[in-house]
Amino acid sequence: AQSVAQPEDQVNVAEGNPLTVKCTYSVSGNPYLFWYVQYPNRGLQFLLKYITGDNLVKGSYGFEAEFNKSQTSFHLKKPSALVSDSALYFCAVRGRAAADSWGKLQFGAGTQVVVTP
């Protein structure tokens, strides 16, 4: 069974400081990994994905994430946070097994990011 853990319910950071949102996963074999962001009363917005290749993935709005196979982690990062980055962030995993090939995503519980001016 696949699972995702986001160990922090909330991350607080001052505007202009680096932002990190942590994610660890458990899945058989190599995973597909995703980050989504959710603003209040909105659906999920895709930020970035890891499929294969370079462990450092760059995504939308200046976000990036690093895939670490040995630590089974996929932490989301942004060098300089903005107040507008305040939102709920979800990490998601999808396995590569045949049963997972149709794209079912397993989400973490989410991390609330609060960026203060």
Next chain:
Amino acid sequence: DAGVTQSPTHLIKTRGQQVTLRCSPKSGHDTVSWYQQALGQGPQFIFQYYEEEERQRGNFPDRFSGHQFPNYSSELNVNALLLGDSALYLCASSSSSGGIYEQYFGPGTRLTVT
């Protein structure tokens, strides 16, 4: 280019009633997935439809059923509503030709069961 649309935006139902939620996928997408997001939790996969058939299903009871139409739009039906069914229901669409890597989500339908 319209993204994923869902209707209605909000819905209030009474225990025991039935509800139908609707989703139109992003243009060019042929696969629709439904997720339930309870308050304070991450989305949970309900099922996925492709070529008008349920292709994959999560751990949800048979009270949850769906349908996909020839134009790829989809419906989610929930029978015998329980208080615990109160949640944000998200529809996501993707393209089978794209490896189904990226799923695009709609704004959701907020269902309240009283």
